[in-house]
Amino acid sequence: DAGITQSPRYKITETGRQVTLMCHQTWSHSYMFWYRQDLGHGLRLIYYSAAADITDKGEVPDGYVVSRSKTENFPLTLESATRSQTSVYFCASSLRDSQETQYFGPGTRLLVL
């Protein structure tokens, strides 16, 4: 039971580079989410997706792009990384609708130099 996985677990990049964080879930959950976690802010929603090809912005979407061509994958792309995007990124999923509990991946720690 793989559940929800994220890759890479750690990433160091430079300002201006494009970075893609991967999220994969094996539960066939409809909803998927991307959060970032920063000291003093807790977790904040970046983007979410209700189903394949349906995505919407969360609280802090600027500088990020998402896609969801397949139900099981929800990649997050930083088109031109900035130092303020140094953070820990969590992917989450929930089964059918908004009333289901969200389950989180192990997180990706990103450092932008």
Added chain:
Amino acid sequence: AQTVTQSQPEMSVQEAETVTLSCTYDTSESDYYLFWYKQPPSRQMILVIRQEAYKQQNATENRFSVNFQKAAKSFSLKISDSQLGDAAMYFCAYRSNYGGSQGNLIFGKGTKLSVKP
């Protein structure tokens, strides 16, 4: 907009004792869910307990229970018989059942719990 406040950045408890973590939230909605998540040093976010706003009965999961006061917009977590493995960051979270952002969790800033042997 909804907000979640955890007023205790850090808490400490002796092993086998009981500790209560506080959480308050602000919302004008009546239909929502509240959660407590645990984040150990591994950084994994683990669901501890969940409460549905329309249920008056407080949720319980083994040693973990909540005191849900809807009118006061308070949602505290009680950990009984604390164990060393309970040491972690604990996040309170709110989720609305209304609007275009259904399913989105709003988190507090967390409480770091230490357990002393």
